[in-house]
Amino acid sequence: MKITILFFATLRDKFGKEKTVKLNRNSTRLIEVISKVDGLKEEIVEGGSIKKMYKILVNGINVEFLDKLDTLVRDGDEICIFPPAGGG
Known part of the structure; x- marks a missing residue:
């Protein structure tokens, strides 16, 4: 299977x-x-959980509303990873 990470x-x-x-x-x-x-993994995971500052979507759905790091992914799925955003 192929998974794309953006x-x-x-x-x-x-x-x-x-x-x-x-x-x-x-x-x-x-x-x-x-x-x-x-x-x-070292960048976005700490203590077995996603670091709070990062947002991860699988097929457009935030994994916090799914099974977090245990979310199942399948062939053709797309994972988007967003770092903290600065502003001012």
Whole structure:
């Protein structure tokens, strides 16, 4: 299966605009996909939870309203990761 991860704002500088993760399964947990991108888990996960400043969407739905890092993802799904936004 192929999952696309899109990065926004400052995360683009670190990881690029997008990454495609390929796995030999029909579905897997979000944390397993995140772990396949070098440095991403360390950036956005702390103590087994998503750091509060980051927002992660799977197919447009905030994973906080799903199963967080245990959210199931399937072939063709799109993950969007947003870092904290500055303003003023």
